[in-house]
Amino acid sequence: EDQVTQSPEALRLQEGESSSLNCSYTVSGLRGLFWYRQDPGKGPEFLFTLYSAGEEKEKERLKATLTKKESFLHITAPKPEDSATYLCAVGGGGSYIPTFGRGTSLIVHP
């Protein structure tokens, strides 16, 4: 059974204070690891897909990395508008059902 654990559950940062969110996973035959951003009262919004260990992707202040056991979402010099819940999901094996983590709630104070 695929498992995804995200840490920390909640993170408070000052504007400009860089940090990382962790997504640890176990899956049989990774087909993709996904990062989404979810604002309160809205549907998740796609950020990145990573497929193999060593892969990295960047978008503005966000950078996602992948190893064989975990993924990190690095946030460089965050701004208050980066406040949201960040979700990690994995797809593996022959399943068409992605497994989501419970998310990390990020608050960036001005």
Added chain:
Amino acid sequence: EAQVTQNPRYLITVTGKKLTVTCSQNMNHEYMSWYRQDPGLGLRQIYYSMNVEVTDKGDVPEGYKVSRKEKRNFPLILESPSPNQTSLYFCASSLRPMGEQYFGPGTRLTVT
């Protein structure tokens, strides 16, 4: 504008009264799915559809039905809702299974 729409956005109903939540996408996506999101449990998939007339169970299908008669539409049906189905529901679509998913705005359902 590429989007997934859901209706209604909010719904309060009583136990046993059949209801349907509609979902439509305008991106010509093959794959569509329904999720529920509960505090402390995260997003869990209810049903998914690989294409028209092809549907299959997700992790939590009990008490739900779906149909895919047209590529763009994927309604979620609760034939006899119960209070434990009170939740926030999301529809999503993607070009392919395990691809990036586009989520709808959500439907908040309360069953009393």
